[in-house]
Amino acid sequence: MTIDNVRFLEEVRLAPEPGRVFVNVTSRGCGSGCSYCYVDGFREVQELVDFDQFRASIDALVSDESFQPGPDGTVVSMCPDTEPFKTPESTDRVLFAAKRVLRLGNPVQFSTKERLPERALAEVADAARRPEQVVWFTSMTTVSAAHQVEPGAAPIIERLRNFERCRAHGMPSCLYIKPFLPSMLRDTDRLIELLLAHPPDSICVGILYKANERGTRSHRHPVHPGLTSRGLDDRFIEFVSRLRQAGDIKIFHSAICVNAWQLDREPSPPIWSSYPELCVSCRGCGQ
C-alpha cells in the first residue's frame, strides 16, 4: 500500500509522541486563488487524486506503526494544500478520510474558506466519538479586500455563518486568521463587529511564512520546510490585543493548540517548549 497523499510531520516518525499528519486530496490546484498561497496551481481547478489510490493511502495511514489511534493519538489535519470543500468530489474524499480516523477517536482538523456543506457537518458529527475531537477552522485574512486577496473563496459573511452551522451540530468552530497580514489592522473594527454577531468558539491567529527569509529568527514550517517567518511582530501583537474586544473568546497562535485545549491534552509537537512564543498558556502544558 502507499501513503502518497499523506504527509507525515517529521516528529510523527522520529518522536515517541503521537504527532500530526497532513492528508491531501489533490495533486495540484485549489481554485480559491489566495494571493499569499504557496501551493502548486493555487488559482487553478483542483486535480483530485484517484479515489481508489486515496482509499489505499488512508488504509496504509491507519495501519502505519507511526500512526497512533485514539483521542490521545495522531492529529489528522485535512488538506493543507487545497480547499477541502471546493466541490462535491473533493468533499467525498475528505469525508472518507475523516470518518475513518474519527471512528478511531483521533482528533481531526478541517480548514476551509467555503460555506460548510450540511452533509459534511452531519456525517462528521455522526462519525465523531465526541464533539471535541473535531475543530472546524474557517479561515480569512482580510475583511475589506477578500474579493482581491481570496478571489475564489466564499464571501466573508458566508464563512462567518459556518460558526452557527457548527454549533447547530454541536461541534466546535474556530476562526483561523492565517497568515496574519498587517493590512488586517485596518479591518479590525469591522471584524470585531462581525464577530460579536457571529462568534466562533475560539480564534487562532497565525504568523505569515515566506520562502527563504534571511537575517531574522526563523520558525520551521511543518508542511513546507523551506518556509520561514519573522514570528510575532508588533503589528501582530497589536491586532491580537484589539481582537480581545470581540468578547470572551480564547485566542491561540497555533492550530495544534486548539485541539489540545479542546481535548485537554498536551499538543504534539510540544508547542510550549519547541515554539514558546506561540504558547498562550491555555493549560498547564509541561508542568
Ligand code: SF4
Ligand atoms: S498551554 Fe501552550 S502549548 Fe499547551 S495547549 Fe495551551 S497554548 Fe498550546
